Amino acid sequence: MASADQTQLRAKFLQEAAYILAVPSPTTAAFLGNARNKLIEDAEVDISSKESDAYRRSVCGACGNVMIPGWSCKVSNKGNQRSIGNKSSELEKSICYTCLRCQRETHQSLPRERRRRKLTERLQPPVDTDPISEATTTTNKEENVAAKTINASSKQRQKARRGGLQAMLDKKKTQDSGAGRLDFMDFAL
Structure with missing residues (x-):
């Protein structure tokens, strides 16, 4: 256990250096990054996938170069078509890091976006014929109406505040555009 801790401490030191x-x-x-890669590989230390992905993004796996986007590496987005069984082909998005020292490409796939449900599907309650559930839906509707009125009043207050600010700005503009200002034409000979 102590040797694993020492190995992790050495790896952390090499990474920070x-x-x-x-x-x-x-x-x-790059030499220190490569030494860290070899140390972890030789010691067979278990690293969480989150740490591993973060390290792959920041250090080249081939030469150990610290990848700084725009300076020592190039970052690009790629979308690959892939088919799963009988389903239609889906677009899998990934980020490609290209090391400018050794030209190695590191691909990291992005998590898929969940499909969003339509607004109408979320707002429609499930159909039940149970009288108890009907009573609860009426109370839920009353709560929704109360929440909407609270939001409506806050929106009205916000509009009134904006109107007040707009009026102040208009008043300031009219004061500034008065006869008290000088122009270059005032100094013409």
């Missing part, structure tokens, strides 16, 4: 030296000495930082 590589990040610190990324700008002043990119070659040294």
Whole structure:
């Protein structure tokens, strides 16, 4: 257990040193990043997938270069078509990191967006013939109406506030455009 902790501490030290030296000495930082990769690989330390993905984004797996977007790596979005069984082909989005030192491409897939339900589907309550559920739906409707009136009154207050601010701005403009201002034509000879 102690050796695993020491290995993790060494890996963390190498990683932080590589990040610190990324700008002043990119070659040294790449050497330290590569040493960290070899240390983790040789010791077979278990790393969570979240940490692994974050490290893959920040350090090249081939040369150990610290990848800083726009400086030492290029980032691009890609969409790949993939078919699953009998389903139609879906678009799988991924981010591609290209190391500018060794030209290695690292692909990381993005999580899929959940399909959003339509607004009408969310607003329609399920159909029940139970009298108890009808009573609860009427109370829910009353609560919804009360919430809508609260929102409506806050919206009205917001409109009134905006109107007050707009009136103040208009008043300020009329005061500024008065005869008290000087123009270049006032100094014409």
